[in-house]
Amino acid sequence: MSGKILLVDDEEDFIAALAEKMVLRGMEVSQTTSPAKAIEMLDRESFDAVILDLLMPQMDGLEVLKAIKKLRPETQVILLTGNATLDKGIEAMKLGAMDLLEKPLDFQKLTGRLNEARANKLILEKERMEQRLRSFLRMASLGELAVGVAHEINNPLAAIREAAGWIKDLLADDEAMKISPNLAEIAESLKLIEVHCLRCKDITAKLLSFARSRDKEEAEKVEIGEVIKEVLETFNYTKRTNITVVTHVAPSIPPIVAAATEMLQVMRNLVDNAVDAIGEKNGQIMISAEGRGDWIIVEVKDTGPGVPEAVKDRLFEPFFTTKPVGKGTGLGLYICYGIVKRLKGDIVVKSEEGKGACITVTLPIHGTGDLISPGSFPEPGGVK
Numbered sequence: 202m203s204g205k206i207l208l209v210d211d212e213e214d215f216i217a218a219l220a221e222k223m224v225l226r227g228m229e230v231s232q233t234t235s236p237a238k239a240i241e242m243l244d245r246e247s248f249d250a251v252i253l254d255l256l257m258p259q260m261d262g263l264e265v266l267k268a269i270k271k272l273r274p275e276t277q278v279i280l281l282t283g284n285a286t287l288d289k290g291i292e293a294m295k296l297g298a299m300d301l302l303e304k305p306l307d308f309q310k311l312t313g314r315l316n317e318a319r320a321n322k323l324i325l326e327k328e329r330m331e332q333r334l335r336s337f338l339r340m341a342s343l344g345e346l347a348v349g350v351a352h353e354i355n356n357p358l359a360a361i362r363e364a365a366g367w368i369k370d371l372l373a374d375d376e377a378m379k380i381s382p383n384l385a386e387i388a389e390s391l392k393l394i395e396v397h398c399l400r401c402k403d404i405t406a407k408l409l410s411f412a413r414s415r416d417k418e419e420a421e422k423v424e425i426g427e428v429i430k431e432v433l434e435t436f437n438y439t440k441r442t443n444i445t446v447v448t449h450v451a452p453s454i455p456p457i458v459a460a461a462t463e464m465l466q467v468m469r470n471l472v473d474n475a476v477d478a479i480g481e482k483n484g485q486i487m488i489s490a491e492g493r494g495d496w497i498i499v500e501v502k503d504t505g506p507g508v509p510e511a512v513k514d515r516l517f518e519p520f521f522t523t524k525p526v527g528k529g530t531g532l533g534l535y536i537c538y539g540i541v542k543r544l545k546g547d548i549v550v551k552s553e554e555g556k557g558a559c560i561t562v563t564l565p566i567h568g569t570g571d572l573i574s575p576g577s578f579p580e581p582g583g584v585k
């Protein structure tokens with residue numbers, strides 16, 4: 202059999218011997234005696250199954266199990282125990298463990314369970330992909346529809362604003378109206394019409410500029426360091442004295458093939474969100490960029506309140522915003538995701554409530570610069 206397995210047990214000799222046997226059976230095995238390191242490894246790469254000691258001095262196996270299920274829910278976890286109590290066993294199953302095996306290990310039984318683990322993981326992965334595809338199709342049609350609506354309502358919107366402006370002028374010139382008891386209310390209503398028209402204009406402009414850039418932008422060589430610099434200069438965030446911005450752009454990162462305006466849009470949205478998240482309190486935004494193999498990794502981290510668990514899955518949905526009316530349209534991350542995905546990259550939000558947020562954008566250095574692709578609206582996702 203084959204399969205990618207991670208062994209986590211504080212008894213070094215035990216896992217070394219077990220790993221040897223498993224490698225002989227054709228499995229790809231990684232091993233560690235440190236639970237913290239195991240979690241780090243799982244954050245970096247995916248394993249079919251983890252064989253995990255329930256009782257380790259550094260960290261309770263159940264805690265490690267929880268962390269694994271949070272990071273990669275499809276990973277199958279087999280717990281090993283010398284003398285587990287029934288309570289622990291039940292708890293482990295509740296937390297999503299696949300099985301609990303007693304030490305000394307029956308190797309035959311273990312390989313049987315590992316075969317099942319692999320099959321389980323494949324099924325879960327397939328289900329997850331199907332789910333992502335379903336939401337992608339839903340989002341794609343939602344996005345196309347949104348652009349269509351934006352296009353259609355642009356002219357009526359301009360007409361409403363113009364009419365409101367006209368009424369305002371008439372009021373200013375009309376002596377009789379100047380003494381009317383209704384004047385204040387009429388003026389207030391006109392103001393509301395104007396504010397809400399501007400809000401709608403903001404939404405349509407964002408959607409249409411995204412749709413236009415999708416169709417027209419030329420791909421060129423873009424230096425990510427320059428993009429970051431321009432975003433910070435144009436917006437002059439340093440004026441916000443409560444926020445310090447720290448940038449770290451590694452030297453000699455190769456340029457990527459993309460549309461510069463789109464890259465600016467992505468960075469601007471991420472930095473804007475970080476600024477909004479920090480709000481009036483003192484805080485820091487850390488922007489970094491580095492090359493890693495064929496990829497560049499750009500991170501925008503902030504010390505804001507982070508993303509509440511309840512909304513984590515919705516951040517990339519069009520029009521999803523937690524900001525007050527007039528402040529956010531909920532299109533920023535949706536557009537970022539669309540741009541990054543078209544460049545065959547990825548965007549992931551990592552956040553723990555109360556501990557800030559970190560948005561990582563990964564882009565291929567040797568991208569095709571393929572700015573036009575069918576169904577290029579983003580699927581939601583990318584949140585850890």
Ligand SMILES: Nc1ncnc2c1ncn2[C@@H]1O[C@H](COP(=O)(O)OP(=O)(O)OP(=O)(O)O)[C@@H](O)[C@H]1O
Pocket residue numbers: 470474475478503505506507508516521522523524528529530531532533534535557558
């Ligand atoms: N750095 C962050 N920290 C905490 N929450 C964030 C962060 N970035 C985004 N969010 C959450 O995700 C939501 C969606 O973000 P998005 O950029 O798509 O829209 P918006 O900022 O609300 O509006 P827009 O960008 O269109 O002006 C935000 O309203 C906010 O709740």
Ligand SMILES: [Mg+2]
Pocket residue numbers: 470473474529532533534
């Ligand atoms: Mg935003």
